[in-house]
Amino acid sequence: MTRFLHIVASLLLLSFLLPYPALAARKKAVGQTADPRPLSVLGEVKHWSNPDYTRISLEFDRDVTWEAHELGKGSPGKPGRVYIDINHAKLGPGVKDITIGDGLLKGVRLGQYKHDVVRVVLDTENIKDYKVFPLSEPARVVIDVRGERRAEISRLEETISARQEQAAEPKPKPEAPVAAEKKARPQKKPFISKIRRIVVDPGHGGHDSGALGPDGVKEKDVVLAIGLKLRDLLRDELGLDVVMTRSTDVFIPLEERTAIANKVNADLFVSVHANAALNHVASGIETYYLNLAKTEKAAQLAAKENGTTLEKVSVLQAILFDLMANYKLNDSAHLADEVQRSLHGRIKGIHPDVRNLGVKQGPFYVLVGATMPSILVETAFVSNPQEEARLSDPAYQEQTAEGIMEGIRGYITSLK
Numbered sequence: 001m002t003r004f005l006h007i008v009a010s011l012l013l014l015s016f017l018l019p020y021p022a023l024a025a026r027k028k029a030v031g032q033t034a035d036p037r038p039l040s041v042l043g044e045v046k047h048w049s050n051p052d053y054t055r056i057s058l059e060f061d062r063d064v065t066w067e068a069h070e071l072g073k074g075s076p077g078k079p080g081r082v083y084i085d086i087n088h089a090k091l092g093p094g095v096k097d098i099t100i101g102d103g104l105l106k107g108v109r110l111g112q113y114k115h116d117v118v119r120v121v122l123d124t125e126n127i128k129d130y131k132v133f134p135l136s137e138p139a140r141v142v143i144d145v146r147g148e149r150r151a152e153i154s155r156l157e158e159t160i161s162a163r164q165e166q167a168a169e170p171k172p173k174p175e176a177p178v179a180a181e182k183k184a185r186p187q188k189k190p191f192i193s194k195i196r197r198i199v200v201d202p203g204h205g206g207h208d209s210g211a212l213g214p215d216g217v218k219e220k221d222v223v224l225a226i227g228l229k230l231r232d233l234l235r236d237e238l239g240l241d242v243v244m245t246r247s248t249d250v251f252i253p254l255e256e257r258t259a260i261a262n263k264v265n266a267d268l269f270v271s272v273h274a275n276a277a278l279n280h281v282a283s284g285i286e287t288y289y290l291n292l293a294k295t296e297k298a299a300q301l302a303a304k305e306n307g308t309t310l311e312k313v314s315v316l317q318a319i320l321f322d323l324m325a326n327y328k329l330n331d332s333a334h335l336a337d338e339v340q341r342s343l344h345g346r347i348k349g350i351h352p353d354v355r356n357l358g359v360k361q362g363p364f365y366v367l368v369g370a371t372m373p374s375i376l377v378e379t380a381f382v383s384n385p386q387e388e389a390r391l392s393d394p395a396y397q398e399q400t401a402e403g404i405m406e407g408i409r410g411y412i413t414s415l416k
């Protein structure tokens, strides 16, 4: 005990004897020499925005760390200001401030705050919350900002939808407004529900082929074909407003796909993919929603679909709960369940041997930040020769699209 007190006393004495500036200088010197790597360069800044949601993506040439700070948040009439300091980084040539002016953010200012710190200032007008998270390959820092009005709008939409439903019930079949444009398929009775707009996201595209089959079939091609058929079915059969993240062979970054869904205020988000495994015997259908991976296989698949490594998947998993605050977890699980059951049932009717791998969970970049029920469907294994052949068959693509559409119909019906 005496000895312990003696040590404490010595430490106290030492701290008084050492002049503070010397300590500070030593700390600074250590900080400056600790990181011999070249500074990360901020090369590109993108944003997607509507009055209630803005996503900003900062692209660097290597991974970065950051600190987020807020000033004056919560004081009424005085919008909070958020700034994010990116460590060990510098502004690339030609990187400029961005003007947004959407009612949520006035803009984003970018500056070289210190020789090795880039400061990103969000000039906010009326924000409710924000999230900052990293994505890899390429290294990005994504900032999602949400406004106050979104909650009000969804409450208002629910009231309107309830009124429409009441008003519509006694009348015979109201015609959907899209009916006039449609020629090919007969218009079915439209749904009057909270679900009006859906984003269909065919995975990969452009330089990103996705998984490759042994016979050369590319995931990006077959999922686009399925996605386009799904779009037509959702419009014609369910009368939904469909927005495609891509309808041609073009590359769209994963964070942009989610941003599109949030920006257009989609009610559902469905990402369409084809699976792959080293073992060419692996086959079947599985549907994912966003959560921690429960198995090594799910984590490996997320790494593959994210275009990154297992290590980066664990980085994302570590912060996933914080990012899922606005994610409709239960609704997504429910949607996944309906789509999986319906899709497997539809394909089983033609190929009785098709395996049902069930509904699973994983940390997929493309689902992070989505505010509506959102799923990722692995339609079949392009790495399996038999399923590869099926995937490139237009009839099978149509059946797959039908299975997904029927699952979405089941989900919508179950909401009533």
Ligand SMILES: [Zn+2]
Binding pocket: 203, 204, 210, 211, 219, 273, 274, 305
């Ligand atoms: Zn994929």
